[in-house]
Amino acid sequence: MTSAPWWASESYWRKTAIWVTGISFVILILLTFDSVSQITAGSKRVPAYSVINQRIDYKFDEKRNFQVPVIGQEEPLFGKKLTEQEAEALVSLGKKTTQAKNCMDCHTLLGNGSYYAPDLTKAWLDPAWGSKEAREQLMVDFLMDPSDKLHNALGRRMPNLGITREEARGVVAFLKWMSSIDTNGFPYNFKPIDQSDPAPAAPATAAAPEATGTPAQN
Amino acid sequence: MAALGMLDSANLNGGQKLAVKYFTVAVALFGAQVLFGLLAGLQYLKPDFLYGVLDFSVNRMVHINAMVVWLLFGFIGSSYWLLEDESQHSVVGLGLGNLIFWVFTLAVAVVVVVYLFVQIGPGNDMSIWFINEGREYIEAPRWADIGIVVCVLVFFYNVAATFAKGKYTGIGGVLVLDLIALAGLYLAGMFYTPNISVDQYWWWWVIHLWVEATWEVLVGCIMAYGLIQTLGVRRKIVETWLYIEVALMFGSGILGLGHHYFWIGTPEYWFTIGGFFSALEPIPLVAMVVHSVFDSGVHKMKNSNHPALAWLIAHAFGNFFGAGVWGFMHTLPQINLYTHGTQWSASHGHLAFFGAYATIVIAFIYLALQKWRGNVWMSGGLVDNGWKWKWALGLLHVGMVGMTVALLISGYEQSQIERAIEGSTWMGYFAAQGHPWFVQGMVWRQIFGWVFAAGFVLLAWDLMTIGKRETRPIQALQAEAA
DSSP states (O other), X not given: OOOOOGGGOHHHHHHHHHHHHHHHXXXXXXXXXXXXXXXXXXXXXXXXXXXXXXXXXXXXXXXXXXXXXXXXXXXXXXXXXXXXXXXXXXXXXXXXXHHHTTGGGTSEETTEEOSSSXXXXXXXXXXXXXXXXXXXXXXXXXXHOOTTSOOSTTOXXXXXXXXXXXXXXXXXXXXXXXXXXXXTTOSTTXXXXXXXXXXXXXXXXSSOTTOOSOSSOO | OOOTTOOOGGGSOHHHHHHHHHHHHXXXXXXXXXXXXXXXXXXXXXXXXXXXXXXXXXXXXHXXXXXXXXXXXXXXXXXXXXXXXXXXXXXXXXXHHHHHHHHXXXXXXXXXXXXHHTOOXXXXXXXXXHTOOOOTTXXXXXXXXXXXXXXXXXXXXXXXXXXXXXXXXHHHHHHHHHHHHHHHHHGGGOOOOSOHHHHHHHHHHHHHHIIIIIHHHHHHHHXXXXXXXXXXXXXXXXXXXHHHHHHHHHHHHHHHGGGXXXXXXXXXXXXXXXXXXXXXXXXXXXXXXXXHHHHHHHTTTOOSBHHHHHHHHHHHHHIIIIIIIHHHHTTSHHHHHHHTTSHHHHHHHHHHIIIIIIHHHHHHHHHHHHHHTTSBOBSSSOGGGGHHHHHHHHHHHHHHHHHHHHHHHHHHHHIIIIIIITTTOHHXXXXXXXXXXXXXXXXXXXXXXXXXXXXXHHHHHHHHHTTTTOOSBOOOOOOOOO
């Protein structure tokens, strides 16, 4: 055999492979600069950690045609407004706890992880907590010992992972902050917990009557 | 040289002696993967099984980590196997390579013992450094991350320096460049940030750019060498194909990374980029099927190692269906919105990792055993008619395809009921998990899991015995006309 046509030759494909790889990688790097700047905490898509001082909702956006996080009025977590540094420290404690307890090998976070337990992307907004006022305490109690609380009819239970109160508060802060991330409408069709304020005329009652101490009983 | 049929390391060159050590650990870890997969699968059906002792999270982590490491050991072994043949030079740092093999194996053992007996730690840096990093697939604590990088760098040095001192073939050149990328990308996963969007952005650099880019190119190199060995395909042909595959693989796979950036906080332009390039990802896999089947046909299937060639062909089809078709089915954002984070991904993951990677490592282990036993006959008419390898191949495939389809059915149900209708709330999740269609899928997955496990046992038995009573030398291959 003398020589292959140019389109079937070894040298043509070697050069093509090098160029295609190089160009693709350069494009990826350029896009990475842009994407990372758009997902840095404090950006429009990924709010600053101090967003845990505010109400977070998930509402349908007509223009984008899917639900987006909506940052609302002041509503500090555990009733205490935190500075940016304090908020970051608390969220970071929560994030480290989720890593050290290996949450991701049962749950999904932003849809990534394992499929043995529910997605946590909008856990803060989940209607299963019953009442928006009671949920933060319910979440802390649940995280500290979930093993005796039946979550579902399947008999699947979260094990007791030895989470301390402080770690549990961190995890709740992390989950609240995560629910504020603009995830392009994921999860779709999510029905968030009712966060509307009671009508001002009615006399306020301090207790949360529907709090049961267990999320997602069915 | 020892008698035919005897396992004797005198039959092997230096790199190959090291390779068989890697293969031995790889097969043991494959067994661990199957075992922990069975445990985790059973927990879907019996949630109290091993509850509080070996929880699902532990079993699932060991299941997948064992797989990542056994495939990595398989790739390293395969590279050492072909290194001296390709470069025409002995491995430059064989002693160091041997030392690193033992260090690597010991480190893996320590990590697994900690996974099983310590499992979790308090929410601080100590846990991340010494127990569990808690990031799916790369849970290995940070000390082990650093160890892995050191081991891979030594391996890289051995491969690159051996080719440099001997001669660079096309396969060698691609392999060396690919290993740079493979080692470099791992660094992208070695840092902590409280920002989960940034965390997952870089985490996907490791996971995706390993699995859907650099690993694919690595197996392309291994495939090229395997076809030369088993069929006697001309080097110019396999190397031209290898370049085509690299161009298509990196051309689609690098920006195909975008299909992981739909829902993690990253901008909407990834819908278009990720959707478009990941839709192209199956193309190089079609090329690999065409390439291997065409070559086999040209040689009228006359080959020197039937089990190895069968597993190479299984790789070509498994890669195409598992990675290509099953990946494409749910890669576009329009469907991924509902399937992301459901058993769809598990279905795809099972078939893709088995089809694309397990198969080709098994093929290479058969090639290795043939030479280890003194280049014995492994073509048609094996002792016992080769029933063990044929049944192992059959059972592993039936088991895997069965698991894949069962998981897919559960995934369909989950994406409909939990995602589309119920809107992914916790109630929606459990409504879907308790649905009879979902449960049926899990039952069938477990049954086919046992079939797969039976196939593994038979495979392990065959690997220990194939060629043992063989007295014929390897079938000579006709050189292709130039």
